[in-house]
Amino acid sequence: MARGMVNALKKSEVLALLRESGPEYVSGEEVCRRLGVSRTAIWKQIRALREEGYAIEAAPRSGYRLTGVPDRLYSREILPGLGTEFMGRSFYYHESLDSTNREAAKLAGGGAPEGSLVVTEEQTGGRGRLGRGWFSPRGLGLWCSLVLRPGISPGEAPPVTMLAAVAVSAAVEKVAGVSPGIKWPNDILVRGKKFCGILTEMNAEMEKVNFLVVGMGVNVNTPREEFPPELADTATSLLQVKGEKVSRQELLKQLLREFEALYRTWLQSGFGPVLAEWKRRCVTLNCPVRISTPRESWEGWAEDVAEDGALILRFPDGSRRSFVSGEVSLRTRD
Amino acid sequence: MARGMVNALKKSEVLALLRESGPEYVSGEEVCRRLGVSRTAIWKQIRALREEGYAIEAAPRSGYRLTGVPDRLYSREILPGLGTEFMGRSFYYHESLDSTNREAAKLAGGGAPEGSLVVTEEQTGGRGRLGRGWFSPRGLGLWCSLVLRPGISPGEAPPVTMLAAVAVSAAVEKVAGVSPGIKWPNDILVRGKKFCGILTEMNAEMEKVNFLVVGMGVNVNTPREEFPPELADTATSLLQVKGEKVSRQELLKQLLREFEALYRTWLQSGFGPVLAEWKRRCVTLNCPVRISTPRESWEGWAEDVAEDGALILRFPDGSRRSFVSGEVSLRTRD
Numbered sequence: 280m281a282r283g284m285v286n287a288l289k290k291s292e293v294l295a296l297l298r299e300s301g302p303e304y305v306s307g308e309e310v311c312r313r314l315g316v317s318r319t320a321i322w323k324q325i326r327a328l329r330e331e332g333y334a335i336e337a338a339p340r341s342g343y344r345l346t347g348v349p350d351r352l353y354s355r356e357i358l359p360g361l362g363t364e365f366m367g368r369s370f371y372y373h374e375s376l377d378s379t380n381r382e383a384a385k386l387a388g389g390g391a392p393e394g395s396l397v398v399t400e401e402q403t404g405g406r407g408r409l410g411r412g413w414f415s416p417r418g419l420g421l422w423c424s425l426v427l428r429p430g431i432s433p434g435e436a437p438p439v440t441m442l443a444a445v446a447v448s449a450a451v452e453k454v455a456g457v458s459p460g461i462k463w464p465n466d467i468l469v470r471g472k473k474f475c476g477i478l479t480e481m482n483a484e485m486e487k488v489n490f491l492v493v494g495m496g497v498n499v500n501t502p503r504e505e506f507p508p509e510l511a512d513t514a515t516s517l518l519q520v521k522g523e524k525v526s527r528q529e530l531l532k533q534l535l536r537e538f539e540a541l542y543r544t545w546l547q548s549g550f551g552p553v554l555a556e557w558k559r560r561c562v563t564l565n566c567p568v569r570i571s572t573p574r575e576s577w578e579g580w581a582e583d584v585a586e587d588g589a590l591i592l593r594f595p596d597g598s599r600r601s602f603v604s605g606e607v608s609l610r611t612r613d
Numbered sequence: 614m615a616r617g618m619v620n621a622l623k624k625s626e627v628l629a630l631l632r633e634s635g636p637e638y639v640s641g642e643e644v645c646r647r648l649g650v651s652r653t654a655i656w657k658q659i660r661a662l663r664e665e666g667y668a669i670e671a672a673p674r675s676g677y678r679l680t681g682v683p684d685r686l687y688s689r690e691i692l693p694g695l696g697t698e699f700m701g702r703s704f705y706y707h708e709s710l711d712s713t714n715r716e717a718a719k720l721a722g723g724g725a726p727e728g729s730l731v732v733t734e735e736q737t738g739g740r741g742r743l744g745r746g747w748f749s750p751r752g753l754g755l756w757c758s759l760v761l762r763p764g765i766s767p768g769e770a771p772p773v774t775m776l777a778a779v780a781v782s783a784a785v786e787k788v789a790g791v792s793p794g795i796k797w798p799n800d801i802l803v804r805g806k807k808f809c810g811i812l813t814e815m816n817a818e819m820e821k822v823n824f825l826v827v828g829m830g831v832n833v834n835t836p837r838e839e840f841p842p843e844l845a846d847t848a849t850s851l852l853q854v855k856g857e858k859v860s861r862q863e864l865l866k867q868l869l870r871e872f873e874a875l876y877r878t879w880l881q882s883g884f885g886p887v888l889a890e891w892k893r894r895c896v897t898l899n900c901p902v903r904i905s906t907p908r909e910s911w912e913g914w915a916e917d918v919a920e921d922g923a924l925i926l927r928f929p930d931g932s933r934r935s936f937v938s939g940e941v942s943l944r945t946r947d
Contacts, residue, residue: 408818432937433767437819478818484742485771485813486938603766604820 289316291355293324297335297345306342350418352398356528357535365394366425366539367531373397375417377404380480380494383424387490388482394539395426398531405496407476413496416505419516421497421527425538428490429546433483436491437588437603438550440465440479441557442541443493447475448560450533451497455517455525460562463581463590463607468562472515474498495534500524550586558584567610568592570602578610623650625689627658631669631679640676684752686732690862691869699728700759700873701865707731709751711738714814714828717758721824722816728873729760732865739830741810747830750839753850755831755861759872762824763880767817770825771922771937772884774799774813775891776875777827781809782894784867785831789851789859794896797915797924797941802896806849808832829868834858884920892918901944902926904936912944 292314296305310321325335325343332349348356354370361367369392376382376399383397402415402422415422427439444465451467452458459467459474467475478494498516506514517525545553558564561584568581570592579592582599589601626648630639644655659669659677666683682690688704695701703726710716710733717731736749736756749756761773778799785801786792793801793808801809812828832850840848851859878886892898895918902915904926913926916933923935 408820433770433815433817436767440819480823481767481815481817481819483767483815483817485774485815486742489814 289314289320290324290327293321294328294333294345294355297343300344302344304336304338304341304344308342310343350527351400352421352423352527352531357531361532361535363394363535363539365392366542367394367396367535368392369395369426371395371397373399375399375401375403376422378402378406378494379422379424380406380478380492383426383492383494384480384482384490387426387428387492391426393426393428396423396535397426398423402496406478406494407496408478413476413478414507414510414514415496416501419501419505420499421495421531421534423531423534424492424494426490426492427542429488429542431488432486433481433488434587436479436481436483436488438545438553438586439491439493440477441588442545442550442553443477443479443495443538444475445553445556445560446534446538446541447477447495447497449537449556450530451475451517453537454530454533455521457517457520459560461557461560463561463563463584464588464604469515469517469520473513474515474517474520497530499527499530554584554586563590563607563609568607569610570605570607572602572605581607623648623654624658624661627655628662628667628679628689631677634678636678638670638672638675638678642676644677684861685734686755686757686861686865691865695866695869697728697869697873699726700876701728701730701869702726703729703760705729705731707733709733709735709737710756712736712740712828713756713758714740714812714826717760717826717828718814718816718824721760721762721826725760727760727762730757730869731760732757736830740812740828741830742812747810747812748841748844748848749830750835753835753839754833755829755865755868757865757868758826758828760824760826761876763822763876765822766820767815767822768921770813770815770817770822772879772887772920773825773827774811775922776879776887777811777813777829777872778809779887779890779894780868780872780875781811781829781831783871783890784864785809785851787871788864788867789855791851791854793894795891795894797895797897797918798922798938803849803851803854807847808849808851808854831864833861833864888918888920897924897941897943902941903944904939904941906936906939915941 296310307318307321311318329335332351334347336344336346352372354372379397379399386395399422401417405413405415407413444461444467447467448459457469459469462468465477466473475497480492482489500518501516503519541553564581566581569576569578579594582593583591585591585601589603591599591601593599630644641652641655645652663669666685668681670678670680686706688706713731713733720729733756735751739747739749741747778795778801781801782793782795791803793803796802799811800807809831814826816823834852835850837853875887898915900915903910903912913928915924916927917925919925919935923937925933925935927933
């Protein structure tokens with residue numbers, strides 16, 4: 280284990296040197312001198328980096344140069360220049376996981392600090408809200424979970440999901456140049472199709488949340504034909520909307536920055552500013568909607584969203600009713 | 614594992630036969646015949662039962678008879694004649710555990726059904742509310758946790774703790790003949806000292822509780838001198854109040870029965886009937902109290918408790934305020 284740590288450190292150091300010299304070669308001799316290790320040791324790290332997908336040219340007299348980085352969510356690709364204080368600072372990367380939420384909850388139960396991030400290339404048992412699944416194919420999306428430890432009671436937790444929806448929307452806007460809309464309570468859409476789901480779970484006493492896990496699944500580069508048939512009509516990805524690939528690395532970085540900024544705002548100034556931003560992006564406000572719960576459904580005018588996240592519907596007779604859960608659809612003329 | 618199961622079964626069967634014959638001897642020959650095993654096999658089970666604390670006399674010509682059962686919370690002492698439908702039906706007994714809540718949460722996460730019970734002779738890391746500890750010495754108390762899966766939202770969970778307080782109070786009243794009082798929100802007292810603590814924890818999505826774990830710690834037979842000095846003034850046990858030992862086995866059985874009945878009432882008829890029972894036992898209503906939160910403290914008249922468990926104080930100017938958490942103390946004349 281300790282040996283593994285040492286090796287990982289060296290690998291990152293070798294990579295840092297290669298990055299530093301940009302498109303130029305850096306000589307093996309210089310790498311040895313600056314890292315204080317043998318040429319054999321360097322060569323071992325170069326090979327290990329190549330195995331991880333880094334393209335590194337080795338020229339007999341010139342040395343090494345970096346010609347390509349892998350499309351992986353390695354911490355060494357995300358943390359440099361990230362600029363957050365705590366979001367993503369404890370970084371848990373996996374090639375494959377059943378569910379990032381499950382892993383994050385396990386880590387949080389063992390004391391993982393606020394802002395701990397679990398990210399994986401694929402989920403084999405990705406979960407959505409209310410026991411549904413979440414399609415999470417390898418290398419095509421952002422499947423990640425954050426551990427939060429706000430000092431709140433369980434009833435104060437629902438805004439976190441809305442905060443996450445704003446963070447994802449803002450990050451997508453900046454990185455992909457696409458402006459998503461939020462469908463109450465927390466689906467994120469482009470062109471009327473869903474490309475992101477959020478699943479917030481908590482571990483709590485009656486008076487106090489021990490920790491929250493916010494899971495976010497973003498369909499980034501999933502080609503249309505990869506989706507299972509039952510999702511084809513309702514799901515999309517940034518690739519499908521843009522017509523070109525979007526950097527998952529840049530998206531994750533920006534997401535962590537947006538999330539940290541919004542989270543700070545929430546804890547320091549209350550939910551008002553975050554809610555305002557949420558409303559600005561919401562596509563299910565000020566329009567006629569139908570809301571369905573397992574037992575009933577109502578049609579009305581989506582008038583507002585309250586501080587606790589409840590959707591307020593106004594009915595033709597002027598009465599109002601607020602909903603804390605349900606499936607919303609826009610009403611269109613038949 | 615399969616072999617262990619077979620042995621455990623045989624042990625219970627041997628014990629059942631011994632119980633059946635009451636104070637009379639049952640011949641080894643009869644045991645062999647009725648259970649269809651050899652005398653050597655019987656003798657092995659008798660020895661195993663003795664190791665678990667059962668007193669079994671073996672007389673050369675007469676056979677065996679049971680002269681004493683151990684003061685342990687074995688499932689085979691609790692389940693026969695229990696009469697509940699689901700509370701305690703999945704029974705997890707441990708000689709020692711760090712925390713029954715932690716173990717129950719682990720089991721619930723793995724799918725343990727509603728009513729699953731974790732019970733232990735001692736907790737090495739017993740926990741109370743808000744990160745406090747809970748003194749749980751070996752063999753002297755009831756340290757147990759129940760898994761519940763009501764179909765509710767996180768905000769609807771707090772009544773469960775009040776329900777547990779009523780269940781413990783009712784069981785103690787019936788088994789020990791002592792009438793406890795409940796101090797808001799959920800301490801249970803006799804003669805002004807605490808003998809039971811309740812810690813409810815939950816695992817939830819924002820809209821839906823996945824499971825609740827209700828941990829109950831009851832100081833049953835803890836002698837005064839066993840308590841750590843810092844607890845001596847505020848803690849007590851049923852032994853101290855009664856002046857004699859109370860059966861932990863009978864108490865656990867009655868607790869499971871009371872809990873199941875109250876839980877059914879809650880789910881079928883709402884919290885009203887349980888709350889009425891809670892109020893009847895409450896010692897912090899209709900009296901002057903001081904309530905302290907980490908930041909402030911108030912003095913007022915404890916007028917009522919709302920359906921969600923909030924304590925409603927009336928102040929001298931007639932205004933009212935409700936509290937969802939805080940430490941309450943009775944105000945007495947100086």
